[in-house]
Amino acid sequence: MLDIKNLHVSVGGKEILKGLTLSIQPGQVHAIMGPNGSGKSTLSYVLAGRAGYDITEGSITYNGEDLTALKPEERAAKGVFLAMQYPVEIPGVTTMTFLKTALNSQRRARGEPDLDAVSVLKQVRAKAKLLNVSEEMLKRALNVGFSGGEKKRLEILQMSVFEPKLAVLDETDSGLDIDALRVVAEGVNALRDPSRAMLVITHYQRLLDYIVPDRIHVLAGGRIVAEGGKELALELEAKGYEHILKEPA
């Protein structure tokens, strides 16, 4: 589903990703772990198509298509979703209006008919309940005044409403206490599906206790330096990144 080959990315002239290669199949959950500044967020932004990230070498292929040629909104319509580390607050747009506009934009781009307000509301309400997202939050301006946990729950709610094929979760665990983490992880696990791939980006092993990955990649200095099964997370937790970084990849 997703094939990243020898990816080099520069931000403001500085090379951040230096030859990253990664491949994910449908139904799989991969985790990317790495210390601060290793290029984790850069990878997530490049996948979502944020401006200012220059691909100088390599390729990203998504379902056989060159992902880098698509605009952010086109990627979303084709099923790419990024749960952001810092969801943006947008005063003046209610959460519900935003969800409806986004969902229908994606549908329109795929040639599907718009859903009316009532059906969107019904769908969102049912899914919101599972994630502990209150009716009141849906009526408030998008992310405005939401706590860290509320923002992250809303990101996962969006994921469940948009039903992406490839979901990238960028540090979804940051700023969450253990209860909030559990709610978010349950939400994510409920969306595991044979047709859906997930890329979970995290600094800590903790999240991976709840969202158990099929494969773990360690990112450092803009490259994958170690790979393994879920047990790699425990090793990292016990010995730290330093230990892995010293060993030749």
Add this chain to the structure above:
Amino acid sequence: MTGITALGLPEARRNEAAAVFRARGVPHRRVEEWKYSDLKSALGEAGIGAGQADLRISHLPSGVETFDLAGPNPPDWVREYFGLASRNVMSAASLSLSAGGTAFRVPRGLAVAEPLKFEFTGSGHVRGLVVLEDGASLTLVEGVTVDKFRNAGLEIVLGEAARLDHVRVSPNAGDAVLVEEVSVRIAQGGQYRAHFAAFGSKLSRMEVEIALEGEGAEAHLSGVALLDGKRHSDVTTHVIHRTVGTRSTQLFKHVAGGHAKAVYQGKVTVAKGANGSDSNQSAKALLLGENAEADLKPELEIFADDVKCAHGAAVGDLDAESLFYLRARGIPEAEARGLLLQAFLEDAVAEIPNTDLRELVRTELLTALKALV
């Protein structure tokens, strides 16, 4: 000036106004208060002329009394209040040059449920007067028709505990040059709320002077401007806190694209003895292109003690981070920009107390936004 004598309206006030206008002439960019709105050059050789514009009533709720200012034998309330405000030069011009217009009165204690709707129309000069007696309340919906040049002068007098909600929507008026000068006097416990939605023209100026004359009097102003092409819109306010315990708020949001120019000049004066006054002023503008211009000029003049005055102004661009967030959720760029602009304007629109009018302004904005992005 013989015609004015025949009307029986206060002739001395007209003469005084004529003298003010003769002394100062048509304002231009070297006149400080008009430096962002060069009326003289916008009018060109034609000048302000002496044409007669009109005030057209589109809905008159029952209970509201009217008087045709061109007619004979004005009632006492017109004699008392008409033509008192001639401090501003263009207001002086309309007072001295207009022979017509309409005056409205809501009698003491009457709460008028339906809105009074009128519009200034035609080219030339015109006057209006709205008097709310003690305890009366009214919603005033003001439209604007597109004509070559109009200079309208509107006086509003609010008695004790009277309450007026005023909403004015000024459409995209192309090559029109439109000037309106509003003066408001508010007695004890009276409340004036106004919202000005402006879509601009060759030159559009809305100037409001508000005197909070009685204890506890309040004025709450808000407005939006959405401009493109070469359009211009200027809202200039002057709120004067004359006595203790008066309150005023202002919230203006302006968006300018193309070669458009959005102007906000807001002056708050707290007079000597107006202790405990509270005023808050906020003006923000978004520029959508390198050639668009926004001028924000908040000013404070304080001669009293123990007052609370805050003001802020900021000019910016659409937030790139927010735009990316919306696009990453599948919303196409143009639509995402529109949504963010709508959101930027929303808190000023939300100030409109009447739900129907709020929706009306929102709809106008949406239509204009579609053309803009």
